Amino acid sequence: MENDLFQKWQSQLRKGYLELCVLIVLRQKHTTYGFELLRLLNEAGISLNEGTLYPLLNRMHKNGWLDSYWIHPEDSGHPRRFYQLSDTGVEQLPKMLDAFQQNECAVSKLMELI
Amino acid sequence: MNNQQYLARLKKLLSSMPHQVRDEVLREIQSYLNDCGDQDMALLEKFGPPEKLAQQYLDGEVVHLTLLQKLSSKGRLGLSVFGAIVLVLVLIVTGLAYYYQRDAFNYADPQALAGATRDTKWLSAPWDGVSLIKVSQAEVVFYWHQQQQVRWTCDGNWLAQDQLIRNGTMVFQQAECLVYLPTRPARINVNQSKVTLIRPADHVDVKVSQSNIRIAQRSEGYQYNIQGIDNVDEVPLSTQGAAINIDINAFQSSLVPYVY
Incomplete structure (x- = not known):
């Protein structure tokens, strides 16, 4: 029971956090696709699987934070869906970062009080 | 579950x-498989159960549901409410249809007839000059009285006696x-009409085509001679010893007892 509640809490906490991480990666990389994005996030130490990332990308695209387009390589490669920050995403990212950092600071201050 | 089955299942869940x-x-997701370079890699293992994945995709999605799906999603309550509404509508329509098809009053009740026709204009003519009555695309109720004249009143296509x-x-x-x-004996030809005979007092010879005949019986009963109607279950059967004959020759018509 406690484990379930913790997982639920963690899931709620991660949702916004993972969206922020995706936006950050796309700001750095400009454009990339799901498989590569997953690799970069995992390498950064973020534990994330396919079943979470792909629906997340779909939702962020629907929210208007991401643009997506398909690239069909002329060689034998297969088509890939690429993502990049939309204008809204570019606008939202600094606000999200500020909010995230403020929360981090608040937690730090609370920890100092204790 | 192989990958094709997985994708098919997911497609259905995301319908x-x-x-x-x-x-x-x-x-x-197919592109992801290509990126892995291993088409045999199990999607189930990487993406989890298709039901759970579909739930993630549908989270926050504006779902396009059919009416039936909307009702189903609200469970039995929704279906029950829908069924109750349909039932009430059917009852209302049936009630209205019955109300409008019902006679204006009970034709078989002399008092009801007298009250309803108190201010009605009646015409009459000598019966001796009439050998046949034709009813065409009309609704006529016939009574029998002790007078020697034929007497009538009409709504609709009103005609004077000479016409x-x-x-x-x-x-x-x-x-x-x-x-x-x-x-007196009467011959009546009926075509595409609705005719009601209220307690005939003498022999009636009726030829009916594509019409509806209703009969209110006398207590003494009648001797019926019916031809051309297959189902006579509801027709009053001949009464033994009855003095009055009713002959009916029908084509594509119905014959029923008069019930108000």
Whole structure:
């Protein structure tokens, strides 16, 4: 029971956090696709699987934070869906970062009080 | 579950999504498989159960549901409410249809008839000049009285006596009429009409085509001679010893007892 509640809490906490991480990666990389994005996030130490990332990308695209387009390589490669920050995403990212950092600071201050 | 089965299952689970979005989701997962370079890699292992994945995709999605799906999603309560509404509508429509098809009053009740026709204009003519009554595309109720004249009143196509009776034939056409006949034998031809005979007091010979005949019986009963009607279950059967004959020759018509 406690484990379930913790997982639920963690899931709620991660949702916004993972969206922020995706936006950050796309700001750095400009454009990339799901498989590569997953690799970069995992390498950064973020534990994330396919079943979470792909629906997340779909939702962020629907929210208007991401643009997506398909690239069909002329060689034998297969088509890939690429993502990049939309204008809204570019606008939202600094606000999200500020909010995230403020929360981090608040937690730090609370920890100092204790 | 192999990958094709997985994708097929996911497609079905995402059927409420706009199809363009759903197809893009499936293409992207197929693209992921190609990126892995291992087509045999199990999607189930990487993406989890398709039900759970679909739930993630549908989270926050504007779901396009059919009416039936909307009702189903609200469970039995929704279906029950829907069923109750349909039932009430059916009852209302049936009630209205019954109300409007019902007679204005009970034709078989002399008092009801007298009250309803108190201010009605009646016409009459000598019966001796009438050998046949024709009813065409009309609704006529026939009564029998002790007088020697034929007496009638009509709504609709109102005709004066000289127009209604010609060459011994009395014609009721495209009208709603009440008619009193003398207690004498009568021949009536009915075509595409609705005719009601209220307790005939003498022999009646009726030829009916594509019409509806209703009969209110006398307590003494009648001797019926019916031809051309297959189902006579509801028709009053001949009464032994009855003095009055009713002959009916029908074509594509119905014959029922008069019930108000």
